[in-house]
Amino acid sequence: MITLTVNGERVTRHVEPRRHLIDFLRLDLGLTGSHAGCEHGVCGACTVRVDGEIVRGCLVLAASLDGAEVVTIEGLSDSGEVADLQANFVARNAAQCGFCTPGMIMTAADILAHAKEAGGGTPSRAEIREHLSGNYCRCTGYQAIVDAVEDTLKARAEHA
Numbered sequence: 001m002i003t004l005t006v007n008g009e010r011v012t013r014h015v016e017p018r019r020h021l022i023d024f025l026r027l028d029l030g031l032t033g034s035h036a037g038c039e040h041g042v043c044g045a046c047t048v049r050v051d052g053e054i055v056r057g058c059l060v061l062a063a064s065l066d067g068a069e070v071v072t073i074e075g076l077s078d079s080g081e082v083a084d085l086q087a088n089f090v091a092r093n094a095a096q097c098g099f100c101t102p103g104m105i106m107t108a109a110d111i112l113a114h115a116k117e118a119g120g121g122t123p124s125r126a127e128i129r130e131h132l133s134g135n136y137c138r139c140t141g142y143q144a145i146v147d148a149v150e151d152t153l154k155a156r157a158e159h160a
């Protein structure tokens with residue numbers, strides 16, 4: 001049995017030792033916002049936050065997370081933490097098929113959070129690209145995604 005906090009709610013479940021976090025979230029908890037793509041740690045579609053840091057849900061065993069705090073795209077959306085980023089994704093047409101989008105938003109949220117910790121400086125487009133490089137998107141060519149992240153960073157820096 002493990003007990004963890006998922007999107008602010010305490011959850012206690014029996015998990016098989018080899019159950020990966022992404023399957024635990026999707027299949028056991030019904031949180032299907034995070035996607036399973038490659039299931040080998042390559043594509044980033046399964047990105048979620050564990051204890052404040054982003055991880056690949058397909059590489060982490062759920063059984064290892066007793067006591068952890070997990071945030072999925074559902075929790076991130078509900079909290080409003082990235083409402084501006086999501087609006088910019090829409091405005092910039094940064095989601096085409098949308099399969100990569102939840103993982104992209106989780107990773108972009110990490111860029112925003114770290115920029116804030118670093119004192120509000122705005123990372124360059126190259127730095128944004130570097131940070132997003134572990135998340136594969138087959139549709140957008142990344143241009144629109146980088147635009148959306150950059151717009152959000154700049155707007156937050158202006159209003160800080």
Ligand code: FES
Binds near residue numbers: 035036037038044045
């Ligand atoms: S499904 Fe986890 S990195 Fe691709």
Ligand code: FES
Binds near residue numbers: 095096139140
């Ligand atoms: S929008 Fe389709 S993979 Fe990114």
